[in-house]
Amino acid sequence: MDSLLAKKSNKSTASPDRSRFGGMYLLGVVFCLLAAALVAVQHNVRYSLRDESLSLLPREELIRLKSEAPSNAQGIRCLLVTEDGDATSRKAKGVYMPVLEQMREAYDTCSVSDLRAETLGQYARIVLAVTHYAKLRETVADIRSWVRDGGSLMIAYPPEVSGNFETLYTTLGIIGSGEPALVEGIHFTRDFMIGAQARVYAIMDAYESSLSLSLTDDCAVYLESTGEYPIPLIWRRTVGRGTVVVDNFGIMEKAYRGIHCAAYSLLGDYCAYPVINGAAFFIDDFPSPVPEGDAAYITRDYNVSISDFYSRIWWNDIYRLGNARGIRFTGLVIEDYSDRVSGTFRRNAETGRFLYFGNLLLRSGGEIGIHGYNHMPLVLENFDYKDQYDSYVHWPSVSDMRRSLDEVFAFTHGLFPDESLQVYVPPSNVLSAEGRDLLGDTSVRSIAAVYFPVDMSYEQEFDVSAADGIINTPRITSGCVIDDYMKIAALSELNLHLVNTHFLHPDDVLDEDRGAALGWKTLFGNLERYMDWLYESYPAIRNLTGSELAAAVQRYDLLGVSRERSGDTIHLSLDRLTDEAWMLLRVNDGAQIGSVSGGSFRAVADGLYLIECRSDTVEIHLEQGVS
């Protein structure tokens, strides 16, 4: 039992004179029982808040399942055409290949120089990730007639303007083109993506990434640039029995994948792809000993100690923020802020702060995971910090790393015996292969490092590792200074994976590089606005703890999908469905969903639906012309 209950019990049973204070004694007992009941209820609340249905398969089972490809009854419908030796095409390939794979869209790749007219007919969709259309000289006329006959053509990025590209203008709906143009912001002309309601997003480090173009009136523009003379960035056009989509948003980076995914989903009459459907918030170094840092701004604004700031102000604000939105935080324990990497890893005897914050976190439905015995990343002498972390010390041996992990797991387990300690976040997002191997011998089921490649950080995708069955649940955004890059990355991931993962640093207020000088009130305001944006963009997103997110990623990653449309019914066949799956379905021909068998649905944007699949066969019945 926890310290709060013990305190209350002692207080209420400490009456010195039972005869004189009999009534008070009785009251005390009643109070004590009520307090115990309240705590018990809170503990129960904690368990009922956890979604027990989101269980994890054993790791051995995950390794086995990952070694087998899911069945793909549908066959390959899509061809990605790339240009060997061209840097832009190579970058586009680096975006479109993972996007298509993650959308479970089976595809072939073909070099533009190998593309033949007779190949076209084998595919329903062709994505041209080509810079020099002169290389399509022989096939361009065939591509045009393939579209008219029902093919779906996507221009993956703005190519070099040339006579050969211009021969496609009548198909693409382009009436005039100019120069490469700077796009400093995007503007949604319709709510076709989740988060589009916010209308405008700024592009950080903008460059001439798009072509200035004007279009025929029969093009449906979904995204354009901001500014006085908007440039169309994504449009769709019906041509004969086929469709074309032009993705003129030329930035090919991981942070913009969701925009390219959304453009791809406009091809053909519908597009369905699996998603995670979850939001998780991780709290760095929490609980931990009182963090060190520059207390100047806490003193300036609150005139309290660092320790009091966290218990009186910081947690109250974070709790209120989370509670209002149903968020259940996952805190990551640091046992000791030492730089010890060998010898004895002493047990931290100062457990008051750990119990206090840990229990508050658990009672609000949260989860406790592991960050480390201390904040030294699990790397050996062979790891090069490139002078970036002067204060970090390498571990001399694998056995020292192992003993430090044994200590922090035993320490945390002793304090929170009901917690299964399944989530690990690497300190400073640095993790070596040796460190990862060690985690395989612990209770860790999920590693939450980072989604974007930054310096030496441990970059991940949302997936299950085939090698060790550990589930990767990377964090996309972080902190309280949410810049334009983070905002658009969050938008992108809501649409590619329907996921939001954010990392909170309690010590932002102690670190000038993370905005401390702004003061907690301003930092907190930023965080509130970010959360407002998320929950207004998609109010029904599932709030998950770290382990629940891992379970959702497991279900998403294992899923195989086949789709087929006959008349007004879309049939989804799901391979390796354990209990639930979530799919985004875009309907492009103006139809709306009437009913779903084998699952349920909700509209999440214009023409975009979230389908909850509960059976391995799901049928979606569309209705035409319903407004």
Ligand SMILES: [Zn+2]
């Ligand atoms: Zn940390």
